[in-house]
Amino acid sequence: MIIPFAPGGSTSIVGRVIADKMSETLGEKIIVDNRVGAGGTVGTRAVAKSAPDGYTIGLGYTGTLAIGPTLYGKGGYDPRKDFAPIGMIGNSPNSLVVHPSFPAKTVAELIAYAKANPGKLNFGSAGAGTASHITGEYFGHAAGITLVHVPYKGTGPALVDLIGGHIPMAFAPIPATHANIAGGQLRGLAVTSLTRTSLLPDVPTIAESGLQGFDASLYYGLIAPAGTPRPIIDRLNKELRAALASDEVRKRLQQDGTEPTPGTPEDYAVFIDQDETKWSRIVKTSGAKEE
The missing domain is CATH 3.40.190.150 (Bordetella uptake gene, domain 1)
Structure with missing residues (x-):
């Protein structure tokens, strides 16, 4: 194999x-x-x-x-x-996570924030061309908002900067984020699959949060x-x-x-x-x- x-x-x-x-x-x-x-x-x-x-x-x-x-x-x-x-x-699926200080507590609120602050909302990813980067671009296109991509050399460095408050949001694999969500270091706004995941059962999907059919698993x-x-x-x-x-x-x-x-x-x-x-x-x- x-x-x-x-x-x-x-x-x-x-x-x-x-x-x-x-x-x-x-x-x-x-x-x-x-x-x-x-x-x-x-x-x-x-x-x-x-x-x-x-x-x-x-x-x-x-x-x-x-x-x-x-x-x-x-x-x-x-x-x-x-x-x-x-x-x-x-x-x-990936997860859409934000720093706890970020004002949006739902996907709808995040979209509204981005529309009120065009071109000023950054998101981190594991690097240019990675699934987390392309997922962010997909989300921005589907929501009709402009997000600024900040590439990192891997998921780990992106999450370190997110937890440190240097960037407001990121798309990252659930195994890498669910412990920090549970511990309060990150806020999970949504998962990118069509159905919820057993690792984050209380976190809604992007599809059920207003962007019907969104699937970036x-x-x-x-x-x-x-x-x-x-x-x-x-x-x-x-x-x-x-x-x-x-x-x-x-x-x-x-x-x-x-x-x-x-x-x-x-x-x-x-x-x-x-x-x-x-x-x-x-x-x-x-x-x-x-x-």
């Missing part, structure tokens, strides 16, 4: 949880290969170029299948043509090279869904803020198409460039 990011991140955590469980049910050891570079496109391209025999699969991810093809113009793969989707694993799934025989895809999908049905896997994923969302290969293929269409438009609108 090729995971296109470094160990320790959300993609690696999700991929290893699934690899461990599927190794048990398949009776074959799944070896995880973290192949990093160019925003995940190096590892994802390696999956596309592998032999379609079922022995090389990859972790699909919104960043590599939906954002990367537009952000990295020379990624070297087509998310619709170069892969055989196996199935979706789950989704992990990060989705994970399994992919194989295009041309992988259908019986192999079906077997892998069966074992993936069995893994997602186990209490052990569901608990481990939910601890990392990932909500399991099993489905068929066809479901995942349709989703990849729709997700790339949506995020491609958002990337172009944001003006984000490859770093």
Whole structure:
């Protein structure tokens, strides 16, 4: 299993949880290969170029299948043509968080504040072109407001400055924010998925806060090279869904803020198409460039 990011991140955590469980049910050891570079496109391209025999699969991810093809113009793969989707694993939303001193206590109040102070509301992200940056641009576009992006070299530094009061708001992964929200160092205004998350059950979604249909979750799934025989895809999908049905896997994923969302290969293929269409438009609108 090729995971296109470094160990320790959300993609690696999700991929290893699934690899461990599927190794048990398949009776074959799944070896995880973290192949990093160019925003995940190096590892994802390696999956596309592998032999379609079922022995090389990859972790699909919104960043590599939906954002990367537009952000990295020379990624070297087509998310619709170069892969055989196996199935979706789950989704992990971001959170919209503000400093406790910020006057807005709801998304509606934040939008009103931004409209009253055009071009003066900053938001932090993990860096230019990251999912948290593009989510902020998506939010501003959907709300009809202008936000000023402040890129950091990772989620950690952005949250340090947010907690210190140097910036008023940020978009950041829920596993990185929920402890600070619970401790009062941050105020959680919303989560970016269509449904609430079990890690922050009292925090509403942006969609239910007035921006209907807003969904900026990060989705994970399994992919194989295009041309992988259908019986192999079906077997892998069966074992993936069995893994997602186990209490052990569901608990481990939910601890990392990932909500399991099993489905068929066809479901995942349709989703990849729709997700790339949506995020491609958002990337172009944001003006984000490859770093």
